[in-house]
Amino acid sequence: MTSLIARYRERQAAPAETSFELRRWLFYGMAASIVGLALTAGITMWPFAAVALVVLWFGQRYAGTHCEEPNPKVKRRIFVLLHVAFVYMLVGIGAGLPYPQGQMAMLGMALISWEMINRGNMYTGWLFVLANLHATATLSRGLLFFCPLLVAAGCFLAFMWTVEKLDAAEAGYKTIAQPNPTQTTSNRWWLKFGGMAFAVAVIVFVLMPRLTGFPIVPPFTLRIPMQGGPQGQIINPAVPLVQVEGVSQGTSEYYHGFDSRLDLSYRGGLSTATMMYVRSPARSYWRSHAYDFYDGRSWIQSGGDAVEIVEKPVTEVSFRLTEDVPLGAQFTQTFYVVNDLPNIAFVGGTPVELFIPAEQIAIDSTGGIRLAETLDAGMTYSVRSTVPTFNRDLLRLTGRDYPLDIREKYLQLPPTVSQRTADLATELSADHDNAFDKVKAIEAHLLTTYPYDFFPPPQKPNSDSVDQFLFVDQTGYCEHYVSAMVVMLRTQGIPARLVSGFGSGRYDRINNLFEVRALDAHSWVEVYFPGYGWVPFEPTPGWDGTPQVEGLGRSVLSGFAGGLNLPAIPFGTVASAITAGLSLVMAPLIIIVLVVGLFFGLRWIWQKYQTYMDNLPPAYTSLQEDSTPSRSQVLRHYRRVQRKRKAVRQPEQTTHEHAAEHEHFDELADLVDIAAYRPEPPTAEELEKLKN
Amino acid sequence: MPTKRFYRLLLLIIILWMFANQTQVGWLYVIVSLLVGTVVMSWFLNRRGIHSISAVREIDYRESYSEGESLEIDLHLDSSSPLATQQLRLDELCPVADPEEEQFLQHWYIPNLSIERFNINYTIELYKRGIFEFPAVEMTSRFPFGIFERSNYSENLVADSGLSILVYPEVRPLARLPLLDRQPSAQMVQPRAGMGNEFLSLRQYRYGDSPRHIHWRSVARTGRLVSKEFVDETLPGMALVIARNSVGVDATGDQLDSPNQLTFRWRRPVPEELEYGQSKHTPFETAVKIAASLGDYALRRGHPLMIVDEDAPRGAVTADMLLQYLARVELKEELTFAEQIGRIQQTYVAAVLSHPTQKEIDELHRLSQRGHEILAVCIHDGREKGCNQQLYLLPTDDERIEVHQINIGEDWTDIIGGAA
Numbered sequence A: 001m002t003s004l005i006a007r008y009r010e011r012q013a014a015p016a017e018t019s020f021e022l023r024r025w026l027f028y029g030m031a032a033s034i035v036g037l038a039l040t041a042g043i044t045m046w047p048f049a050a051v052a053l054v055v056l057w058f059g060q061r062y063a064g065t066h067c068e069e070p071n072p073k074v075k076r077r078i079f080v081l082l083h084v085a086f087v088y089m090l091v092g093i094g095a096g097l098p099y100p101q102g103q104m105a106m107l108g109m110a111l112i113s114w115e116m117i118n119r120g121n122m123y124t125g126w127l128f129v130l131a132n133l134h135a136t137a138t139l140s141r142g143l144l145f146f147c148p149l150l151v152a153a154g155c156f157l158a159f160m161w162t163v164e165k166l167d168a169a170e171a172g173y174k175t176i177a178q179p180n181p182t183q184t185t186s187n188r189w190w191l192k193f194g195g196m197a198f199a200v201a202v203i204v205f206v207l208m209p210r211l212t213g214f215p216i217v218p219p220f221t222l223r224i225p226m227q228g229g230p231q232g233q234i235i236n237p238a239v240p241l242v243q244v245e246g247v248s249q250g251t252s253e254y255y256h257g258f259d260s261r262l263d264l265s266y267r268g269g270l271s272t273a274t275m276m277y278v279r280s281p282a283r284s285y286w287r288s289h290a291y292d293f294y295d296g297r298s299w300i301q302s303g304g305d306a307v308e309i310v311e312k313p314v315t316e317v318s319f320r321l322t323e324d325v326p327l328g329a330q331f332t333q334t335f336y337v338v339n340d341l342p343n344i345a346f347v348g349g350t351p352v353e354l355f356i357p358a359e360q361i362a363i364d365s366t367g368g369i370r371l372a373e374t375l376d377a378g379m380t381y382s383v384r385s386t387v388p389t390f391n392r393d394l395l396r397l398t399g400r401d402y403p404l405d406i407r408e409k410y411l412q413l414p415p416t417v418s419q420r421t422a423d424l425a426t427e428l429s430a431d432h433d434n435a436f437d438k439v440k441a442i443e444a445h446l447l448t449t450y451p452y453d454f455f456p457p458p459q460k461p462n463s464d465s466v467d468q469f470l471f472v473d474q475t476g477y478c479e480h481y482v483s484a485m486v487v488m489l490r491t492q493g494i495p496a497r498l499v500s501g502f503g504s505g506r507y508d509r510i511n512n513l514f515e516v517r518a519l520d521a522h523s524w525v526e527v528y529f530p531g532y533g534w535v536p537f538e539p540t541p542g543w544d545g546t547p548q549v550e551g552l553g554r555s556v557l558s559g560f561a562g563g564l565n566l567p568a569i570p571f572g573t574v575a576s577a578i579t580a581g582l583s584l585v586m587a588p589l590i591i592i593v594l595v596v597g598l599f600f601g602l603r604w605i606w607q608k609y610q611t612y613m614d615n616l617p618p619a620y621t622s623l624q625e626d627s628t629p630s631r632s633q634v635l636r637h638y639r640r641v642q643r644k645r646k647a648v649r650q651p652e653q654t655t656h657e658h659a660a661e662h663e664h665f666d667e668l669a670d671l672v673d674i675a676a677y678r679p680e681p682p683t684a685e686e687l688e689k690l691k692n
Numbered sequence B: 001m002p003t004k005r006f007y008r009l010l011l012l013i014i015i016l017w018m019f020a021n022q023t024q025v026g027w028l029y030v031i032v033s034l035l036v037g038t039v040v041m042s043w044f045l046n047r048r049g050i051h052s053i054s055a056v057r058e059i060d061y062r063e064s065y066s067e068g069e070s071l072e073i074d075l076h077l078d079s080s081s082p083l084a085t086q087q088l089r090l091d092e093l094c095p096v097a098d099p100e101e102e103q104f105l106q107h108w109y110i111p112n113l114s115i116e117r118f119n120i121n122y123t124i125e126l127y128k129r130g131i132f133e134f135p136a137v138e139m140t141s142r143f144p145f146g147i148f149e150r151s152n153y154s155e156n157l158v159a160d161s162g163l164s165i166l167v168y169p170e171v172r173p174l175a176r177l178p179l180l181d182r183q184p185s186a187q188m189v190q191p192r193a194g195m196g197n198e199f200l201s202l203r204q205y206r207y208g209d210s211p212r213h214i215h216w217r218s219v220a221r222t223g224r225l226v227s228k229e230f231v232d233e234t235l236p237g238m239a240l241v242i243a244r245n246s247v248g249v250d251a252t253g254d255q256l257d258s259p260n261q262l263t264f265r266w267r268r269p270v271p272e273e274l275e276y277g278q279s280k281h282t283p284f285e286t287a288v289k290i291a292a293s294l295g296d297y298a299l300r301r302g303h304p305l306m307i308v309d310e311d312a313p314r315g316a317v318t319a320d321m322l323l324q325y326l327a328r329v330e331l332k333e334e335l336t337f338a339e340q341i342g343r344i345q346q347t348y349v350a351a352v353l354s355h356p357t358q359k360e361i362d363e364l365h366r367l368s369q370r371g372h373e374i375l376a377v378c379i380h381d382g383r384e385k386g387c388n389q390q391l392y393l394l395p396t397d398d399e400r401i402e403v404h405q406i407n408i409g410e411d412w413t414d415i416i417g418g419a420a
Helices: A002-012 A020-041 A043-066 A072-095 A100-115 A119-139 A146-170 A184-207 A392-396 A404-410 A419-429 A435-449 A465-473 A478-491 A556-560 A571-614 A629-645 A655-661 A666-677 A684-691 B004-023 B026-051 B216-222 B260-265 B283-300 B319-328 B337-341 B358-369 B412-416
Strands: A261-263 A274-279 A286-291 A298-300 A307-311 A330-337 A350-355 A360-364 A380-386 A496-502 A506-508 A513-517 A521-529 A533-537 B053-059 B070-079 B088-093 B105-110 B117-125 B130-133 B138-141 B150-152 B164-168 B199-204 B226-230 B238-242 B305-307 B348-353 B373-380 B401-407
Touching: A020 A043, A020 A100, A020 A119, A020 A146, A043 A100, A072 A100, A100 A119, A119 A146, A119 B026, A146 B026, A146 B105, A184 B026, A392 A435, A419 A435, A419 A465, A419 A478, A435 A478, A435 A521, A435 A533, A465 A478, A478 A496, A478 A521, A629 A666, A629 A684, A655 A666, A666 A684, B004 B026, B026 B053, B026 B138, B026 B150, B070 B088, B105 B117, B130 B319, B164 B319, B216 B226, B238 B283, B283 B305, B283 B319, B283 B348, B283 B373, B283 B412, B305 B319, B337 B348, B337 B358, B348 B358, B358 B373, B358 B401, B401 B412
Parallel strands: B238 B305, B238 B348, B348 B373, B373 B401
Antiparallel strands: A261 A298, A274 A330, A274 A513, A286 A496, A307 A360, A330 A380, A350 A380, A496 A521, A506 A513, A521 A533, B053 B070, B070 B117, B088 B105, B088 B138, B130 B164, B138 B150, B199 B226
């Protein structure tokens, strides 16, 4: 610690950096990061970016001109302004303003630029640039970020180039002027270097191993947690299409699968609006919940709104969804909600831990996670999951000893199910003696026999939806395929259920994001296998992807090393323990820090007061031991008047010399002399003059 | 050679990569890739760039160099590749320059080598006598961003790296020297080059030389008439002796004010034979100059000159031989003054004592008692504490010995015999 303090002091004592060339490159780099953040975050950020750029410009100019004799007042003002910006950020988070952290980052960097006195400070400035670029990278959804990134990188290299030049001069090297100066060679060199470095970067990008991550979560969330307790009812904020006689040709963001009831007679397309982005090292379907009860026309959850409430312990930063974490690889997904979504937490794989700003969540009977509020645009949450692995051969060996509760719930069939549906299922599975092959046979039949159609004919009254799909319309959308498969499996005594959620979405390799649009809303089948649990299957044709979790193979080496089977980063567990530990000690730590800060703050104020008193003209300091109130009253008044009239008496002046230079001090000077030197303190009559 | 900056960048790259794994932010992988690309290309360009530069040092060639003369030195830098290094640092050590002057060790920074050939020219004044070897020009590059540093000392970079030059000591022509002027000198032209039988040297044939003394081998080799020269035994010879015994000599005063500064600024090991950091304002260096001037006077007067030293040429020496010897002579610990002067046969003895002691004075006294005419020049280092006080007693009753005492910094030509 001592050496750290010594190094800090040494750094503070480093010579002032007077090179404006260096400051220019740093300014450009900082400006690029601010503009990049504003470009990425949107129009709401531009006013803050403009303010930050102006502050930055003046800051660098001030630091450059005053670096050898910085004004301590400016330092204090910057300190105060930084805290104002921080408070603004906290208020912004509470008020739901867009990206208050980003605004704080921009303004903070601009304010810090006033303090960039020496070269060490300037390197710190580049770390701020990096932090801003990271914030921008997190928000980036396209390729536009590449422009500010390249500009900032170029400025950084130019900065280093200039540092090299200055270092040589400081080391005593004498620069020899070139006889015929030209920029051509230098420009060509930069072009060659840029081209070659970029080529190497591309190769490195392709080859770079990418490991699965563990979410870095602060020990306390800066977001205001969701209010209220979670409820069993699903609230879908999207507006359903108005249907005329059950028919509609339009599209919307409303997916009827994100509701308490899934009506198979619903017709309508889904828009291409982006609903959320998912950052994940693995491709997966993003599951919401499942339906177990089929009534011939719709699916519902038999348990109704019954849910199990899970509370987050005070000492934890996340919800532990299961005590027995399944073995196998783990991966973490982070969901960035773009469009309002239902009060359901979407998850990939088998979730074991949920990081979300909430105090309570609820889990329904099918494993769906319900929240107290809908997922509003701007919400971010993370889920850590295990990757379920299924071995076909082992699944084939499973028996039919289903638990009673599984049999009761997931073999249910309504009387509307036709015999021909059961016959078709029997026919398809007749050649197979185990459940897995029967499932695959029915899945293959659905995948290859029926064309996909968003707008099949309307559901006929008093008809069974599955029967109409299989034998009448012979076309439909995913819920029809899934319903048909679940019903056919149940006729064969195999427990199955319909699951809704989103497909993987489009993968963007650069941003490492899955863009999930409204039309990625989807349903699929889960089949129960004793000893393994629920295994997903996909009977819908033309659907891109598979419900099984699979590694992305995002680089050559990650595929070589086995993709998701790469060892988990060891400090994942450590980070978890640290965050948990920090959570435990955070409250008392904050109190201790506040108390200590208050103590030192008061001490600092007291010292300042003492210094102020010590610097007062000698005539008054000599009176400090005499605490006669009337004397102190006169002297305080004298000081106040001096401050008010901006006519401070110099130490070498007597009160009357001072009064001779300034108006309105004559009588007061007499009184001050009385208070200072007369053995008797000022009388009440004399004090009365003060009021006049 | 990676610099600190490299390790800091490496740490940053690792942290960013781990952070990218943690947060799964794809752009962080892009930033990491760009940083790695920059580091890799910096390594490549740093390595390639320095090898694309060659340097040649050219020195104005002469048959002999004398202390105090000016010397012009040219450095030519050639870049053979468009990827030749920029931001080149050049360290030039010029051993023949005054160590206290800027030109002794020069540092140049060339920001942009955009032309094929770059010339650097500077002129120095030869500081002191000696044999000097120029070290290779040190070219260092931290190009392009100070991430790697590479210096090149290979021989092909400096064509003249093996060049060494011999600098003769300064000779101040004396107007007179009482030791020799007291004796009559031969005024007539001798019928042959020297009257004695001892061979002295070869010289160009002059009218009147005997054809029997023509050196036909040299004639065949050079195509010009060359005649042998013999010691002129009609004139008495002079023995020149410089006290070389360094036992008990405090040489700390001979060092420059900050001798370590050189090794600090010059990163390569300093060759021992170059005596860097040694000032020329020392008693011994003054003694060498005085000896050169005494010898020069004797030779100009036609006296055979013998150098009394085991490292000196045997027999009579020419002016060139004298200067070559004096250019190299150094203090020698194992050689006593008595051993040096024990073999003197010549009538006249000129002894230069750089660090005179009573013992050396006594030795000279004994020599004069044997009939030799002696000139003793005692040098005092005024910089040493107490050295301005005489530490020995001069023989007052000996007319054969003439003693001159000289303090460093004084114009000793007037003391000894006046400038010509």
